[in-house]
Amino acid sequence: AQTVTQSQPEMSVQEAETVTLSCTYDTSESNYYLFWYKQPPSRQMILVIRQEAYKQQNATENRFSVNFQKAAKSFSLKISDSQLGDTAMYFCAFMKGHSGAGSYQLTFGKGTKLSVIP
């Protein structure tokens, strides 16, 4: 079974500053995917960024980037130039790779509540 650990229940950052959210995971799988999801007060789950484990290059999406350390099983999210709209719960998630039809479930961490302070 896979586990995902987010060790920071809450964090805060000043607007325009940079913040890093931590995530570690445990798995015996060799093929898998990692995700960061954002859940704002509306509670809509929004995909922030995705990383394929077989790719060495860290994923980047505008102000969001990850530091993927496969050997250490670490997958941190860096948010640059933080904006007020970044205030949300952030969940790190793991999905096994698959072949054929169907999809595997996401295993979520407990989340980190990020507050961006004006």
Next chain:
Amino acid sequence: GAVVSQHPSRVICKSGTSVKIECRSLDFQATTMFWYRQFPKQSLMLMATSNEGSKATYEQGVEKDKFLINHASLTLSTLTVTSAHPEDSSFYICSASSGTEAFFGQGTRLTVV
């Protein structure tokens, strides 16, 4: 990203009645749909996984006779909470997946009075 529509967004029902929640993938065919429950300030807890045309697979501790899941087509899954009780009050979220991406509905806040 793809769009998943979940309805209703809020529902209040009387204890002992049943309520149905719909989850539709609007612009792609979802081979697998997932249903989650989320308690306040907590993470998502997987309730069940359903593949189109197959019976749902329930997680340990989830009553399959209480939480009926139907995945009749590649674009629609429903969750029916039968004989609802106040302890079933919660936030329910569906997710539709095709391959290695998952997209979420807006969630349904169920209140049983």
